[in-house]
Amino acid sequence: MKIYDEGSEPLHELLKGSSSDQGATLLVPDLQRPYVWTPSQVTLLVDSLLRGWPFGTLLLWKVHKEDLARIPSRPFWRVADRTGEFGDEQVSKSNPPAEFRMVLDGQQRLQSLLLAFGGDSWGFRLLDQEWSTVLDAERPRGRNARRHWSMGHLCLDVWSFRDRVKSAGGVANVDFRDVLSWVVQSPTEGRSTLKRPVNYKHPIASTHDAENKGRFIRLSRLWDLASTQAGLFEKYFRDKLKPLLELHDVPKDVIDDVLEPLAELVVTLVGIKLSKVSYLQLAPFNAEVFSQDLYNDAIVNIFTRLNTAGRALTRQEITFAWIKTGWDASKTGNRTAGRCFEELSEALAEEKVNIDIDALVGSVSAMWSVLHGDGALLTATDLLRGEKVRPMAQDLVNSWETVSTNAIEGAKLVDDRSFHFGTHYRSLNVLTLLLAWRLLGRQWLATHPLSVLAKDGFEKALDAAFGNNCDRWILMSQWSGRWGKSTDKALADYVKDLAADWTKISSLSAPDDVIAVLKARMEAWNGALQAESSKYIDDLAVLTRDRVHDYYLPLWLWHRIDTQRWKASAISLRESKRGSLSFDVDHVVAVKLWETLPGAQPQVDPEDDSALSADDLSTTMNALGNCCLLEKSFNIAKGAEPLGAFLQRVHDFKTGTLKVDDWTKELGIDPTLVDPTGKPTADVRVVVEARTTAMKSELKEYLAGTRQRADV
Incomplete structure (x- = not known):
């Protein structure tokens, strides 16, 4: 069952549907992520189009006008405001009976071109510090630096354009990232009015600064000039461009130099306007083809599986919308x-x-x-x-x-x-x-x-x-x-x-x-x-040393379900005043110490049922009964020393404030485990297994409600 059609439209028609003065019919569902592109990314996209590189496909969703009210959506932004002071400004939404479409994939690209080509009221309003970051400019300083903002419009730097055309040998070889600039255009609403120091460094230029007179032209003016009427040639655009340049006070010598290459640029913009953008368009609901539940399920799954810029949309985002x-x-x-x-x-x-x-x-x-x-x-x-x-x-x-x-x-x-x-x-x-x-x-x-x-x-x-x-x-x-x-x-x-x-x-x-x-x-x-x-x-059992962290939560609980044990467990064991403390599962008898015990080498004898296998030894070495969870400055498992040797270096035991025998007894650690040196492996195994059984028994008593935590 096919739920989509393939199609294409001229780019300028898609942008018109997103920004028409009569109201937009191409909308963004609220379940989409916000617009996140930066001015630099917008410039990069425009540069790509001017070079003739592809725009990419879109995913659209056609929606009946009667269904629009039940789908949270918004028009595109006129102003992408990131100051937190004003809020974004939107295009108005067309009133029914218009035909509506939602942009499911391609919002960032379409919104970026609208901010670049939309008109005099389109652009970014950013804090000056953000402008300096995205444009790699010097960060402004001063008491109010973090509060100042500027409203930028994408402009062609006519002077740089002239220089780049000459040095590159023609328009086709120009890197437009060098000639497109975000510039303040409004004399009253282009910058915040908070007091600035005399030497304040503005991150973006203004057309109203004396040194920039006749330098910048909004890119949207050139876009508007790029008529898609058939049969127009460069001469037509040269005739239209000259009064536009004069209106912007561009010096006559500069006009003479840029008129021809600028007309060539406008012809390129005409081609961009007319370029066909391919899209997949999801069909609107049709009761004769789909059940409502089946259709809704398909649409939501498309949302949640759609991957845009490396992230998938989630059902929670739809809910939040x-x-x-x-x-x-x-x-x-x-x-x-x-x-x-x-x-x-x-x-x-x-x-x-x-x-x-x-x-x-x-x-x-x-x-x-x-x-x-x-x-x-x-x-x-x-x-x-x-x-x-x-x-x-x-x-x-x-x-x-x-x-x-x-x-x-x-x-x-x-x-x-x-x-x-x-x-x-x-x-x-x-x-x-x-x-x-x-x-x-x-x-x-x-x-x-x-x-x-x-x-x-x-x-x-x-x-x-x-x-x-x-x-x-x-x-x-x-x-x-x-x-x-x-x-x-x-x-x-x-x-x-x-x-x-x-x-x-x-x-x-x-x-x-x-x-x-x-x-x-x-x-x-x-x-x-x-x-x-x-x-x-x-x-509960693990076979290898690297898995003993699986005991973390059972040990965390076990240390806390007996009053005296918790009192002993809560003591920080520090070998020196500067020793850093860690809190993780550790062995009581280190693995390397086990390997030195008599009888530790597994015997391979298929006829001897009592012979110790490698798995038997590994299970015991890494059993719950051979582990603890204490805050301490040493790690037993990394060496081959017995627990007793570490304890003798702990301040509380060295000074006699605590006694090793009393402390280990509270933790259920048999003297055999405190220092098993020279003891038969089989004897140490019996002690570990007994401790494991006792610990598990106490944990199950807690689960049954017959034991309580002693630490709260």
Whole structure:
């Protein structure tokens, strides 16, 4: 089933459709990434076209006028403003019954040519420091240097053009990067009005400076002069160019030199205007050919698989486009959706949750599904249904204070318990569901006014329930393999659970009843994960030294589930005052030390069942019972010394503040492991295996709820 047609149009027709004074009919869907090209890239593109190099193909999407309202989109920019002071200026959008098309691939190129050729009001407004960076100019200095801006238009430097034509031997050999310049044209709106020092270095020139009189002509004026009427020759353009040059006060001797090559340049622009640009155009929806769901799914998958400048568009970006389109900033302190999400992302980063906006949108979208979407996560077909997705922005903006505050507070509670995203859990779903679970309580509180005392009691009960359950949830949802191949289905099932709970909770009036529902949900989730998590601990083993980091999280927990053990574990072991500390999984008995023990060489005897194999020894050397996770300035595994030798060099043990025997006993480290030198390998293996069994037993007790953390 073919969903697209192939076609081509003259470049000037495509640009006209993007910039017409009657309103644009060629639009950019909001789900596209922003315009990001720099003035230098625009100049480079124009230079490529003037050299006759290809423009490249486009991907367009034809849209019926009645469908336009449900697809968030915008016209192209007249001014690409990056100062943060004014905002971008757009072309007006044509009113129906026009035929509309969306640019799915090619936005950067089309927008760049519009800024170059569009007209007197088109260009870049950048901070002067950014101009200096992109143009490799001297950085401006002064008290207000970071606040000054300039509005630049792409111009032909007529004087440089004359010189380059002479030195290159003709227009065809000119490198137009040397003769095209971004220049201030407006005497009143071209530069910021803040006071500048006398010696301030402007990064781009101005046509109003005395030394530049008669030097620059907007490239758009030459583009407009390049008529596509048939039968016109260079003489016609020379006749049109002379008064234009005179109007710009170009000196007569310069006019005489550039008139002919400039007419040749305009002829080149005519060719560029008429050059056919190839495109693939997605067909509009046709009920006789597609079902709506099938069509929407195809379009969204094209969006998400399309690769522009090395990046693929994500479903979260499409979702965010809808959110931004329907966001009412008056309800969020005049902060846009983009700003609200950025602030939330920054606040989460302070709580050790570093995620990009894409991931944050996915997380917030799941929370919206819990509260407002009946537990149904958005699908590909939903993303083009305005009636389905548009309410998301309204719902979120109405509850943004609760949603964002809950996310920050919940992330802080997790951080207070020393869990960090990327270190102790890697799936964002782990945190998303935890925050969504807490959100049910916060949202109920936001809609059920309580007395100060009752409100305080509810909040404490909610946080206590959170603290009592979040550790096991974070650990077991990973150890059970819940976030494996069927991650999407698992997340969807959990979201449905929370939505069902919200239906119950929203009708309750007693705070204790709300807490009871939340506790029951978390207990059910954790209970369902216990068996698989325990099996994970039972099976936990690695064969090689480079894999012992797999023990990080189990060891991190094990050190914390006994009061005396945690007291011993929390001591920093520093051999000298200047020794830098590290915190990673290390061996108790180093691999090289094992190799020196009697009986360490594996015996190959197929008839001897008791013979030690290489795998047996490797499994023991790298077993959980032969590992620890301590903050220390030495690395046992890298050498062949026993643990006891390192401890004797630690200040606390040297001074007698701590006793080696007491400290190692608290960590379950048998004296055999403190210094196994000369001991039979078989004896050391027995001790390691016993320690492994004991450690796993304690971890499983924690999973069953019969042990608690001692460090919080």
